[in-house]
Amino acid sequence: MKKILEIALGIVTSVGGFLEIGSITTAAQAGADFSLQLIWVIVLGGLCIIFLVEQAGRFAAVSGRTIPDAIRERFGFNYFAFLYLTLVLVSLLVLAAEIGGVCIALELATGIGLQWWALPAAFVIWFVIWKGTFGVIEKGVSMLGLVTVCFVVGAFMIHPPWGQVVQGAVPSLPQHDSAHYWFIAVSILGASISPYLFFFYSSGAIEDEWRETHVGINRVIATSGMSFGSLISIAVLILAAMIFAPRGMKVEHYSQLPELLVPVFGHKGFWLLVASLGIACMGAAMEITLQIAYLTAQGFG
Amino acid sequence: MSVTIFSMVLTAATLPIAIVPFLFLMNDRRYVRSYRNGWLSNAVVIVIIGLAFVLAIVSIPLQIFGGS
Numbered sequence: 090m091k092k093i094l095e096i097a098l099g100i101v102t103s104v105g106g107f108l109e110i111g112s113i114t115t116a117a118q119a120g121a122d123f124s125l126q127l128i129w130v131i132v133l134g135g136l137c138i139i140f141l142v143e144q145a146g147r148f149a150a151v152s153g154r155t156i157p158d159a160i161r162e163r164f165g166f167n168y169f170a171f172l173y174l175t176l177v178l179v180s181l182l183v184l185a186a187e188i189g190g191v192c193i194a195l196e197l198a199t200g201i202g203l204q205w206w207a208l209p210a211a212f213v214i215w216f217v218i219w220k221g222t223f224g225v226i227e228k229g230v231s232m233l234g235l236v237t238v239c240f241v242v243g244a245f246m247i248h249p250p251w252g253q254v255v256q257g258a259v260p261s262l263p264q265h266d267s268a269h270y271w272f273i274a275v276s277i278l279g280a281s282i283s284p285y286l287f288f289f290y291s292s293g294a295i296e297d298e299w300r301e302t303h304v305g306i307n308r309v310i311a312t313s314g315m316s317f318g319s320l321i322s323i324a325v326l327i328l329a330a331m332i333f334a335p336r337g338m339k340v341e342h343y344s345q346l347p348e349l350l351v352p353v354f355g356h357k358g359f360w361l362l363v364a365s366l367g368i369a370c371m372g373a374a375m376e377i378t379l380q381i382a383y384l385t386a387q388g389f390g
Numbered sequence: 391m392s393v394t395i396f397s398m399v400l401t402a403a404t405l406p407i408a409i410v411p412f413l414f415l416m417n418d419r420r421y422v423r424s425y426r427n428g429w430l431s432n433a434v435v436i437v438i439i440g441l442a443f444v445l446a447i448v449s450i451p452l453q454i455f456g457g458s
Binding site for chain 2: 140143148220279282
């Protein structure tokens, strides 16, 4: 019984933490610009992340170390410093984007300009991290993150041509706009296989004190969690493909995002989008911040 | 929106740096003992690294030519 609960919790954590501004944005653009054609990239990214995350979890469970710790030990400080700097720089950029996502959600909700929300949002994130324990943050945010399941519900309710959806899951070459096609593909992969995700997963494993016995569970959690997460990204793409692509609309501004859910959910759709965006980005922002802290602590001893 | 997409592309570009050491770790008995990667896991990671290298090289030009 306890194992089932652990598995369920692990999956929820993985799903809730999967979607963030990067996956939402790249999936929406992909759907708008290339209809259902780019689904295979999300599938590919999903498969990659499943393998990476499973290994990250297995490594942490079996070696009792986190990955940054082990890298420093095995490869020496210089390489680690180089890795560290690169990761921190990119993480900061992504963090900015995530906080931006929270601010956009707040702007959509209240009409108050997003720049006013930047400091309060950052403050709340810092405060929660300071006061909360890892477990509470991880699980609390992930539970809330389940609101993003609304995208999956929406994707079903909009009745996409399922035959074409399946076709989109098979790799294809673009018929037009090659450079743009591959650009979006790359951005989707970057959004899916974010290094922070898999470092964070291994930190989580250590914090939850996984041991060898967890290897089997880890496999289940990693596979299911990342699969569900990918499904949500695909759902966003489908919605964008059904709503934006036929009208030739490009996703250029965040204010367009509610249009993903409004046709299906009506006025509630607006608030669902705001909640999804805000929570997903808030969660991601916290995770990235924690990850930077972990990298620093684990890497420098 | 472009900051977001750009940061995703950058993430893709920096993947190799993190994953290559990881591949070594996953095969190092000192850390993972009997739980070393099977041939499939190793193969997948190598493919991912290859993919990541391609992404790293390709992402900047694509940002210039294919970016929104």
